[in-house]
Structure formats: C-alpha cells, structure tokens
Amino acid sequence: QFHMIKYEDLRWSESLGQGSFTRIFKGSKIDIRDGERHVTDVLLKELDANHKNCWESFFEAASLMSQISHKHLLLVYGISVHRSKNVMVQEFIKCGALDLFLKREGSVSVSWKLDVAKQLASALNFLEEKNITHGNICAKNLLLAREGDASQGSSPFIKLSDPESIHAHWEWLRKVMIPWVAPEVLEAPERLELECDKWSFGATLWELFNGGQAPLQGLDLERKLQFYETYKQLPSSEWTELADLISQCMNYQPAFRPSCRSIIRQLNSLITSDYVILHAAEPLPD
Numbered sequence: 001q002f003h004m005i006k007y008e009d010l011r012w013s014e015s016l017g018q019g020s021f022t023r024i025f026k027g028s029k030i031d032i033r034d035g036e037r038h039v040t041d042v043l044l045k046e047l048d049a050n051h052k053n054c055w056e057s058f059f060e061a062a063s064l065m066s067q068i069s070h071k072h073l074l075l076v077y078g079i080s081v082h083r084s085k086n087v088m089v090q091e092f093i094k095c096g097a098l099d100l101f102l103k104r105e106g107s108v109s110v111s112w113k114l115d116v117a118k119q120l121a122s123a124l125n126f127l128e129e130k131n132i133t134h135g136n137i138c139a140k141n142l143l144l145a146r147e148g149d150a151s152q153g154s155s156p157f158i159k160l161s162d163p164e165s166i167h168a169h170w171e172w173l174r175k176v177m178i179p180w181v182a183p184e185v186l187e188a189p190e191r192l193e194l195e196c197d198k199w200s201f202g203a204t205l206w207e208l209f210n211g212g213q214a215p216l217q218g219l220d221l222e223r224k225l226q227f228y229e230t231y232k233q234l235p236s237s238e239w240t241e242l243a244d245l246i247s248q249c250m251n252y253q254p255a256f257r258p259s260c261r262s263i264i265r266q267l268n269s270l271i272t273s274d275y276v277i278l279h280a281a282e283p284l285p286d
C-alpha cells in the first residue's frame with residue numbers, strides 16, 4: 001500500500017534533527033516523467049536500524065495517511081528500503097512545525113490562530129468522515145506550508161503530519177504524550193478512537209493560544225499522571241468561549257466531546273466575536 005521509491009533517486013542534504021527513533025533530513029527526489037527530469041524537495045525520515053521492531057507501526061501510521069488525500073494532510077510520496085535503512089519520503093513543508101514557529105513569533109493575531117484552528121478542525125472532520133483516528137494531534141505535528149503575515153492575520157496554511165507513533169504501543173511513550181493523549185488511551189491503547197483526536201485537538205488549541213508552549217511543561221511524569229487521576233483541566237484562557245471549547249474537547253468522558261461539526265461551528269462563532277477585534281495583534285501569549 002505504499003509507492004516504493006528507488007534509493008538512487010533520492011538525494012540527502014542537511015539534517016533537520018531527529019524524532020523518536022527517527023532522523024530527519026531535507027532532501028530531494030528525482031523522477032523522470034515523460035522524458036523530463038523532475039527534482040522535488042522532500043523530507044527524508046530515516047527509521048533507526050536498531051528500532052526495526054517499530055518498523056510496522058512507523059509505516060502503518062504513514063500508510064494510513066497515504067491512502068487518503070486532503071489539502072491539510074501531509075503528502076507521503078512513498079518509502080525507500082535500502083539495506084538496513086528504511087526511509088519515508090514526505091513532501092517538504094517550507095516553514096516547519098507550528099510549535100517552533102509560535103515560540104519564535106512573539107505576536108500572532110487571534111484571527112491567525114483561529115484560521116489555523118479551523119484548518120486543523122477541517123482536517124479532523126475529513127478523518128472523522130473516513131472513520132480514521134490520527135492519534136497524535138499536537139502543534140509539533142502541524143506544519144506551516146505558508147506563514148501568512150501573522151501580525152496582519154493574512155492567512156497561514158497548515159498540513160497535519162503523519163502520526164508517527166500512532167499506537168504509541170509503549171506505555172512510556174503514551175505517558176510522554178500527556179496531556180495530548182486522551183486519558184482513556186493511557187491505560188488502554190486499543191481504546192484509541194475518533195474521540196481521542198478531539199481531546200488532542202483541545203490540547204493543541206491550548207498550545208496555539210499559549211505561544212506554542214507545551215501544556216503542563218515542567219511537570220514530571222508523576223504530576224502528569226496525577227493531572228489525569230484528579231480530572232484536572234488545563235489553565236483556562238481569559239477568553240471564556242475559547243476556554244469552554246477547550247474544556248469541552250478535553251472532557252474525561254469521550255462520548256461528551258463535541259463532534260467536528262460542532263467544533264467548526266464554535267470556531268466560526270469565536271471568529272465573529274468582538275474579542276478578535278480587541279486582540280487584533282496579540283502582543284504576548286495570554
């Protein structure tokens with residue numbers, strides 16, 4: 001269920017860091033189409049050879065995303081297997097991950113943030129219609145294809161990246177993903193259902209309106225587990241309608257979380273509220 005890319009058609013350029021069990025590089029792939037040579041910028045995700053055991057979950061996550069296409073879902077061109085190296089070839093998204101962008105950019109307007117939130121909600125709506133659970137919604141997995149002019153609110157364009165650790169089949173990996181991972185998934189990963197993405201959407205909305213800061217950052221694992229055990233909510237925004245939407249998404253009862261349609265409806269009413277006008281260019285994250 002994957003397009004296989006010949007290793008010799010790939011070129012590696014600079015390293016862009018590493019994920020969990022992966023090393024990522026900027027690169028290019030070469031196609032010969034109707035006699036012409038096409039060079040495309042790509043992101044090359046190498047899977048550590050000594051993590052072969054998570055090979056199938058690595059490719060399962062990506063193959064899930066490569067079976068469908070949507071303007072806000074990252075395009076996976078295929079994979080290349082060469083000796084002990086497994087490489088996933090993705091489209092290269094110029095501006096990189098949203099969390100880093102928000103940390104770098106002091107002031108992004110409220111309308112810019114709501115635009116990003118709506119794009120993520122429409123990607124989730126598309127996945128919900130296909131009954132596909134992403135399993136790893138967070139600002140780090142949102143890539144900025146176009147920055148837009150954040151302070152003027154000219155529109156950004158985001159793409160949701162592949163879940164990479166969709167089943168997070170290691171207990172410790174799921175714990176590390178607190179508070180993005182839904183509480184019910186923490187002890188039972190097989191309970192990964194559509195509602196889990198709603199919970200993660202809430203945590204990602206919180207990141208978006210808190211300058212890309214990771215929620216509960218600085219808390220050790222023990223405190224993070226207590227956060228769930230004592231049914232805590234994230235610190236709420238002064239904007240009550242936004243705080244309401246975030247806490248609806250992060251409802252400890254999966255069935256009580258809003259549908260994507262309701263999330264989109266609520267985002268639309270946030271966009272028309274006068275809070276947006278009052279906070280045209282957010283000086284600092286609230």
Ligand SMILES: Nc1cnc(-c2cc(N)nc3[nH]ccc23)cn1
Pocket residue numbers: 016017024043074090091092093094095096097143
């Ligand atoms: N599919 C993707 C994923 N990540 C990027 C990317 C872009 C950038 N400017 N800096 C980066 N630093 C790390 C990753 C990355 C691009 N495309």
